[in-house]
Amino acid sequence: MIEIFGIPSQALFGQLLLGLINGSFYALLSLGLAVIFGLLNIINFTHGAQYMMGAFAAFFLLNYLGLNYWVALVLAPLIVAATGVVIERLFLRHLYHLDHLYGLLLTFGLALIIQGLFRNQFGSSGMPYPIPDSLRGGQNLGFMFLPNYRAWVVVCSLVVCFATWFVIERTRLGAYLRAATENPALVRAFGINVPRMITLTYAFGVGLAALAGVMAAPIYNVNPLMGADLIIVVFAVVVIGGMGSIMGAIITGFTLGIVEGLTKVFFPEASNTVIFVIMVIVLLIRPAGLFGRTA
Amino acid sequence: MKQDVIKTAPAKSRSEMIGFVLMVVVLLAAPLFVYPVLLMKVLCFALFACAFNLLIGYVGLLSFGHALYFGWASYVSAYAAKTWGFTPELAIVAGTLVGAGLGLVAGVVAIRRQGIYFAMITLALAQMMYFFAVQAPFTGGEDGIQAVPRGHLFGLIDLSDRNAMYLSVVAIFLGGFLLIYRIIHSPFGEVLKAIRENEARAISLGYKTDRYKLLAFVLSTALAGTAGATKAIVLQLASLTDVHWTMSGEVVLMTLVGGLGTVFGPVVGAFVIIVMQNELAQFGQWVQVIQGGIFVICVLLFRRGIVGEIAALLRIRL
Numbered sequence: 215m216i217e218i219f220g221i222p223s224q225a226l227f228g229q230l231l232l233g234l235i236n237g238s239f240y241a242l243l244s245l246g247l248a249v250i251f252g253l254l255n256i257i258n259f260t261h262g263a264q265y266m267m268g269a270f271a272a273f274f275l276l277n278y279l280g281l282n283y284w285v286a287l288v289l290a291p292l293i294v295a296a297t298g299v300v301i302e303r304l305f306l307r308h309l310y311h312l313d314h315l316y317g318l319l320l321t322f323g324l325a326l327i328i329q330g331l332f333r334n335q336f337g338s339s340g341m342p343y344p345i346p347d348s349l350r351g352g353q354n355l356g357f358m359f360l361p362n363y364r365a366w367v368v369v370c371s372l373v374v375c376f377a378t379w380f381v382i383e384r385t386r387l388g389a390y391l392r393a394a395t396e397n398p399a400l401v402r403a404f405g406i407n408v409p410r411m412i413t414l415t416y417a418f419g420v421g422l423a424a425l426a427g428v429m430a431a432p433i434y435n436v437n438p439l440m441g442a443d444l445i446i447v448v449f450a451v452v453v454i455g456g457m458g459s460i461m462g463a464i465i466t467g468f469t470l471g472i473v474e475g476l477t478k479v480f481f482p483e484a485s486n487t488v489i490f491v492i493m494v495i496v497l498l499i500r501p502a503g504l505f506g507r508t509a
Numbered sequence: 510m511k512q513d514v515i516k517t518a519p520a521k522s523r524s525e526m527i528g529f530v531l532m533v534v535v536l537l538a539a540p541l542f543v544y545p546v547l548l549m550k551v552l553c554f555a556l557f558a559c560a561f562n563l564l565i566g567y568v569g570l571l572s573f574g575h576a577l578y579f580g581w582a583s584y585v586s587a588y589a590a591k592t593w594g595f596t597p598e599l600a601i602v603a604g605t606l607v608g609a610g611l612g613l614v615a616g617v618v619a620i621r622r623q624g625i626y627f628a629m630i631t632l633a634l635a636q637m638m639y640f641f642a643v644q645a646p647f648t649g650g651e652d653g654i655q656a657v658p659r660g661h662l663f664g665l666i667d668l669s670d671r672n673a674m675y676l677s678v679v680a681i682f683l684g685g686f687l688l689i690y691r692i693i694h695s696p697f698g699e700v701l702k703a704i705r706e707n708e709a710r711a712i713s714l715g716y717k718t719d720r721y722k723l724l725a726f727v728l729s730t731a732l733a734g735t736a737g738a739t740k741a742i743v744l745q746l747a748s749l750t751d752v753h754w755t756m757s758g759e760v761v762l763m764t765l766v767g768g769l770g771t772v773f774g775p776v777v778g779a780f781v782i783i784v785m786q787n788e789l790a791q792f793g794q795w796v797q798v799i800q801g802g803i804f805v806i807c808v809l810l811f812r813r814g815i816v817g818e819i820a821a822l823l824r825i826r827l
Contacts, residue, residue, distance in 0.1 A: 323804025330797035490637030
């Protein structure tokens, strides 16, 4: 077996792949947070719960309606996004004129409610979700074995991330969105329905979290607490990347996933904390984050 | 948090004095009606919430990671009392110093950003230290540190006596409460409120606001440490629940329910939340759902909290 820095190549590349997978989820989730923060100025603490709801939606669709993974990949984010519309209309709408911290507190409360309800119903142990038949098996690349499903997750999230970036940074719709964050009154004067745009933006961000949840279901099982601790790591990713930047969310998401994977190989004890340590170092050097603009 | 925090005038108010006397009377009479161990737990969390409120209510800083100082102080004092044989007062001092030290390090990092960023950074730092607590050998992992001896206060007073323990906790709580009261009514406290209202203007007046914010942060974390250490001695247990981020959320909830930026709010909030948890313990996860519901209701309809609403109704300062 080939060894690199005294580590068997299988283990090294295995962890690298795992890091890349985690990075895909970090990127999708921090991207959703960045989109929501950009237009609503709200830190969506419910994001982790919405990721979990995406996984559960896929689980329900399969076990109660017999709908497979590919249908769930489209339907589950739509369903969870619809709950996002309800949340925005019922709750968040009343908070925009207040201090931003109230949005954080409200979504934190919602996360507690959602996670508590799911735990009451399903307990804390995970439930398995099978890998779709067409993505079973894997490729032997010579230096490592690459499971098809994991390759699919990485490619799919890369495509979704860059599609989102493209829409927001390079299209007319994205230009309206960015303009509405700067000056909603002016954009409204152009005849654009800003409140509806805000609702749909929130729903889109929530849908991204749910999409990540569906993709995570076959890897991590479906569990009411799957989003609870993940969301804080994603907050750290967001702080490192800088909240203002869509590209920052994507690049730091993938990079930190890989860094975490490598740490697992070389210093396993530090793997849970490495992202937070990086956050501290980055903040000491660049308080606005790597890609952020100073306010 | 500008909109709903009650504006405080510099002079000491008579209503606060009456409130304080009333609180002391209630605390001394309460063990006749309520189970003392529950009361002691309430007092530890009340001090914790008061320390947290010093930041959110008077400096406008939302720290979402206060479990870090509370939980780590409780580990250190439990370990000191059990393994090193510290007397309870020294164990609590050790916990307080740990709270202050960790607060200084976290503060230096977090003070550099404001608002939501500050909240997220404090939360992430707390989660980092949670993982240290899970892995460190001295914390006992999932079991925590159990059977912490209460010991003899100053080597003389046996704290296994329930009344002695209760009075000690009341004394610690009142000491912390009065210190916070003194801080917010001092010239230093006035600068803090100025920073809360308009930091840019405070800077333009020549105040080094970062230093003021850092000092307030360290004072708050030190007192959170006192609260955590006292809790470890009272309940004879230090465990992972106290360092987990849900604990950081609970202290926010207590302060929000009682009233942000009110002197007595955190005390009332801690009482309401702890008693509620105690009464509903048999319903399992429903407690979490109800707490979430209270969060949502407070933020939407009830931003002044219980004490804040009463104060507004009676047009007094509490």
